[in-house]
Structure formats: C-alpha cells, structure tokens
Amino acid sequence: MFLTRQFTKTFKSIKPEIRFRCFANEDRNPFVKSWDVLKSDVSVFLGRSKPSMYPKHVDVVIIGGGFIGSSIAYWLKTKTREGLSVLVLEKDVTFQNVQKNVSLGQLTQHFTLPENINLSQYGAEFLRNIKENLGHDVDIEFYPCNSLVLASEKYAEKLESNVTVQKECGLKNDLLSIEDIKKRFPWINTHDVKLGCIGTESEGFFNAWNFLKGLVKKSQDLGALYLNAEVTGFELEKQRDVLMEGITPGSFRRISCVKYKTADNEEHSVKFAACILAAGDESGHIAQLADIGVGEGLLSVPLPIEKRELSVFSLAEKAKTTGLNTPMVMDTSGLWIRRNGLEDNLLCGHVPLLKDEAKTLSEQEFYANIVKPSLINRITECDKIDMCKISTEKQDYNTFDESGILGPHAYHNNLYLAAGFGRQGCFQAPGIGRAIAELIIDSHYTTIDLTRFGFDRLLLNKPIMEFNVY
Template sequence: MATKLLNNIFCNGRKLTNVRYFARNIRKDPFKKTLDVLAIDMPSFSNKKKDFVYPEHSDIVIIGGSHIGSAIAHALKARTGEGLSVVVIEKDFTFKKAQNNVVLGTLSQHFSLPENVHLSKYSIDFLRGVRETLNEDCDLQYTPTGSLVLAGEKYADKLEENIVMLNELGVRNQVLTKTEINRRFPWINTQDIKLGCMAIEGEGTFNSWSLLKALVQKSKELGTTYVNAEVVGFDVEKQKDVLMEGVTPGTFRRINKVIYRTEDNEEYALKFAVCVLAAGSNSGHLAKLAGIGTGKDILQIPLPVEKREYNVYSVEGKASETGLCTPMVMDTTGLWLMRNGMENNLLCGNLPLMKDDTKNMSEQEYLEKLIKPSLINRFPSCENAEINKFTKESHDCNTYDNSGILGPHPYHNNLFLATGFGRLGCQHAPGIGKAITELIIDSQYMTIDLTRFGFDRFLMNEALVEFNVY
C-alpha cells in the first residue's frame, strides 16, 4: 500500500513548470531523441500516458531526495516560490532505506553540541505545525515517550555540563540520581550508573515515513521537480582568472553540470548555478566524482562519509514489564533501547561506529559479543528473553568525528554539503533545510549558526565530537 501511494506521489506529477530546458542531451540515441521530440509536439504520437521531459537546466539541483534533500527543497521553494527552479535527483523512489530505518523517527534534545540542541528545538516546532506547513493529512503519530541518557562515573561530569547548557538553551529537563532512576524505572540496573537526564517535553517517537511523504508532496506542489535517476558524474569548466588561496593560479575548475542516468539508461547533463549534495551514505562517492579527495591542493581532502550498517533487534514480550511510559534509553556503551509503539516488544541496537570494527563479525557474533552483554547488564530481565533480528539499518557515518557536515565546499563554492548526520538526519532535516536555504539566499546563517559543521574543520584538523552519542 505504501509503495503504491509513493508511486502516485512521484509518477503522476503535473506538467513541469519553472524549469528551463535545453534541447541537448548526451549519449542519447538520435532516433529515440527524434521520437521524443515528436511525442512532445504531437501527443497522439506517443503511447505514454504522460510525457516526462528530463530537465537540463535548473537554478538549484539537489542530489538525494530523502528527508534532508526534500526538506531543503521544501524550504527553498517555500521561501522563493517561482523565483528559483529546483530539481531533486533521487535514484530510489521507493526510499527503501528510509522505510527500514526505524530509529529515524526519534526526537531527542540530549546533546553536548549546542548546534544539535538548536536543530532539535527547531524540529520540535516544525513538527508541531506540520499539518499547517506541509499537509493537513500528515499523521506523524507522535508519541511523547521521553529520552533517558545514562552516565556512569566516566561521563557523569560531562553529563552535568550538558545539563547546564540545556538549561541555558531553554530545554527543560530533569536530573535523575541512581535512586530516582530505580524508583521510576525499576527494570533498569543502575549499579554502574551515577546520573541520568530526561527532558520534560519535546521528546518521543514519530512516523518518519509520513514526514518524508509530506515533504515530497509539498515540495512538488510548490514547483520542485523530482527526477528518478542516478548521478554518474560532473562537468567542469576552467576559470583561469579565479584566484583562490591554496590553489595554483590558473588551475581553478568550477563544476557547472551534473550528469545523471535515467532508468532507461539515458544520460543527461543538467546545468546548475548551485548543487546541494544530500545523498546520505553515497555522498562520499559522489564527492569523488567532483574531484573531492582525488585532486590536488584543497581537493586532496576527501568527504569522510561512508555507509555504516547494523542490526536492530526485537526483545520479545518485554514491553509489558517496562510499561507504556518506557523512554528511549541511551546507555553508556552505545546501546539504545525503545518500545516498539504499542506492541509488546522492545527494540534495541548499537550506535554505528566511526571505525567499522565489526564488519568481519558474523551476525551471531555481533549479537553475542556486542548486543547481549550490554543489554543484559542494563536490563537484567532480558537475560532469558527471546531476541530476534528485526531489521538492518544503514546510516551515513562521518568517519572523522561522527558529526554532520554542512555548508559550501571550500573549493567548489557552488557545491553545498548536507550529509554525515547519521541517525540524526531525519530529526534535524527541517533545520538543515532552513540552514541551507539561508546560505544560498542570504549567504550566511540567519536562524542557527552552524558554521562549525562546515568542511573547513577537516582542513584545520578540528574535530567536532558529540559526547552525548557514546
């Protein structure tokens, strides 16, 4: 049913507007091209119900149409209307990865970086008004479960610092001692816990799939063109008169076109003024196509984004013991646990690691060596519980410091990055969309200063670590 609905959203779009086209494309069969032209000029000549003209020019092209890409498209069109043409290129219109990632629909404010806190607060306000902003039929199924962060002796001081910061930023929260945690959540083992923290409001779970569909639908209504295709390269043009620090004079090459391949194996060149790379775990690979990480000078530094996969497990029959008010629990080991909606099972998993040390483990080893010891230590009643694989999730992991990457590339200043946010990408998407829109339209951040998420920190070797993600 969901796939059928999504096909309706993407395939039955109206006639394209606000997008300019050139007659030229690349690697297209001349005979088929002639037929396509005749089909446009003489609709009865075509057997297709509705012809789709692949765009070859747009003011802004966004690579990746999931939560972040579609949030950027929505924010741009909501602000500029017909003033800017926006094209989103997405290779998988089923968004299979987004549907499988169950932890995408979580909302938390427990972070050590102020930027993440501000993005979460922005998302809370956005989701509260989602029916007015996006679609009155959008049912997010929000459940205010709360989020409990635990800290042992090692992280207790850091958690206390975070609590002070949260209070300063207006996040109402509760500090819980070991005794208070035992009283409220007797199923949690607190023997090696010193402190816990929960926000009083604005934390819980929501239907991330409903949010994505609403973002796509509203973006299309505002005039965004979605193209089902895969990006396979970039075209560049030499600009010998451009001088840039760290770049040999006369060698600057500016990207101005993205090459994409359709489902029919046709390739087109889409000329743009600005390109936004929001392709999730594929962003690192696509950046290489623009010379990032394979070139000289500034282009020697790669975009450190890779795919990280991990299993989500179902702890059967235990939700009745933890109760309806079960919060999402973040353990000191990186283990997380949450209730599966109104079902009688709990879901748990381990945060993806920056260094994928588990890739050589079998699924059984991963369960026995990583998941079970942490799970049983924190929730002793799960020792004899039935634990089954629920799904496999994948995230875009920034292998440098595990924080998001946002803003223009220092060499390709018309290429904006919005990737590496991992499991926070869905939660932060509305704020990221707003931020990228401000950078493009206003040339600076206006709502939330996210400068520290920029690519420059890789050049300066200044890691930006989120300590509340153990």
C-alpha cells in the first residue's frame, strides 16, 4: 500500500450542514480558488493563452487535454523528446468537469478483464512514483482505503471466479463470508449478501485535480503545445493508390488535417501525421466530423460514446458511525459508498446503467427508484439520515459494451481512439497513454496488450464486457 501525506479541509455547501473532503491547505473553496487562478492567468497553466503563431504542421494532434489526452502527450514526449511535435487541443482549459467530479480519483483493482486489471495495476505504480514521474511539486494526497465488493447469492460464484482471475494477475485480496463482513463492518446490512471480496493493497482515493495539473505541466515542460480550441471539422484527401477491402478502388479519403476554432473565434487548421481522439463524452460527436457513423462501409459504424450525468450524494454525519476503517463499498446493486476522507460524512452514488430505459429516467426518478432504495437496503439507518446531492458528474460512456475503445480506426488508420473508459479513465490514464504512444512509435503494444479494446470489435459485433457483480 502506498501512502502520501494528505491535507483535508471543510467548507460549506449550499446547505450549511453539508461538508465534504477537499484537497487544499487553506480555507477557500478549491473550485473557486482554481477558477480564480486559471481565470487570471491561463497562460501560466497552458504555457501561453494566445500563441504568436499557430502551427501549420505537427506530427501528432491530440483532441482532448484531460487525463487520457494529457497522458498520451506526456508519453509521446517522454519517449521522443524533440523527435515528435505534439499539439493538444482542449476547449475547456479550466477543466471544470474534472473539478466537479468528486468521485474521480478512486483507485480500485476490482476488475475481471485482464486488460483493466493490468491498466489499474500500472496506474497504481505510476501514482506511487508520482513525484519521480511528474515532479516533486506534485502532491496527489493519496488516502489509502480498501475496496469491498459485495455479491448476492446470484453472483457469489461469479465473484469467486473474478477473484481467481485477479489473483492470477498478481492482485492481493481476500474473500469474506457473511460472518466476516458482519464482524469487520457491523453497519453493513448483509441480509441479501452471500459473499464479499476486499482488496488489501494499492486502493484508495487521491486528488484527481492535482494529478491532471501535474500531467499537463509535465507534458508542457517536455515540449507539448496546448491550445484553448474547439475542433470544428477535418479535411480528407483522396488517395487513389490506396487499396482497402470493402472500399471502391480510387475512392479512399485519408484524414490529414483538423480544423479548429480558438476562444476568440479565430479559425485555424493544422496538418498532422497522426491524430488521437481523446475528447471524453464528446468523442462520438467529433468522430462524426470525420464521417465515422455517417459514411458508408467501414464508416457506417458510429463511435458509441455518450455523455452520462450521475449524481453524488452526501450522508451527513454517517462516517461517525461507520468509523475510520470504512472501505469503498461496491454494492451488488451498483451503488458505491465511501468515506469522505477524515470528514464526518459519507459519499455515495450509482454506476451508469446500460439499459436504454435508464436514459429516460429523470434525476428525481433515478434517485427515488434506484439510489435511495439501494442505500437504505445496505445501510438501514439511512432512511433517517439527511442525504443531499453535492455534485452532478459527467462521464464518457460506451453504450456498446461499457468498455473503453482504444487504437486506430478501421478506416482512418491514422486516427487513434481513446475514449469510453468512464470514471476509471482517470487512474488508468497512465497505462492508456503509454499504450497509444507505443502504437504510434512502435506500431504495436509493447507492455500491456490492449488489442481487444480496438474498434474492430464493433464491426464484428463482439463486445467484451467487464463482468463485475454490480
């Protein structure tokens, strides 16, 4: 288990009694503090607010400067230094969504796909050595906290199978019987629980905002150029000498240039050798600008990335009852619960639902029909606790199979996709960024084989599901 010094603070939310953990060393709201810093001096954060000259040609363009996009920039420049020119286009240089997502930075190893397990293991290693990787001034304030996964009788066998896969990948965790759970966590209602599994190392939560700032700054220090810009389209060039199965000879059009608009509405374009689409929940829309999902043949299949908004709730004073050893609980219903650092409240939310009917539920209906019943079922006293929403989070969600999409597009082989990883994209970003850098520099994966995450599985209609028990 790795541990760094943490700092906590308390500030007032809309309701005076609501407090939640933040990572700061003074009394100002960190969201307000961050906004003031960025608003007054965006040039410090992104190198310069308005370059004297916009590049006309670069080796690699990265669309999206969040965790994954900045990780890709970091790895490309780490591996090549001046050998590759890298441009990052990010339309929100304040990263407001990141600052609002209090559930980001939850590090867990509880996965069933070897790819996700390996990415999470490497994410833990990268964070463990964060000062060596990003600089000694980067403090992610890691807070160790084990993850407890609960399974009903229906999924108990699956949980045992999951643990077997995890142990084969080198993870350390323990299966817990109902008696074990009651003894260690008496506040958990186990009437419908058959089995549990708790991780014993490399789990907890950290300051995701500090992590992202560290990635951006290090990438810039290595030579990556960040621009405050929104992508508006692509230019495609006909290449009559290219032959591709399913494509009429002479009709192939290669993506070669991206058009974008700056914050002051100036329009520019830049030619590239390779482009990476890592724009989170906007990736599906941007892909359409390259005819993905609106064209014919290989271009007829869309990039199925959508935005899902999820609420995070605070349970006032409840952490006083659950204690300092409160784990991050992943309930069999899809509910998650964790302590809010050293504060007295708990935080909770619910994982996205794949079913189409879930998208038709209003926020109030989702809370009343899914979140609240699941919470009261697991912690019975919560029907008497003041529970209120503290934030609405946005995640990029792959509606095809809920797993990330990574690697070159089947038609545009110089357009690399890196989206759909949802909340786990934060702590898996180091491995994802390294993987894309390997594809560009070495033409194949050299560390973790992530071939199964490729776009081709959409063409073949072969989903790879993360078979968790929640």
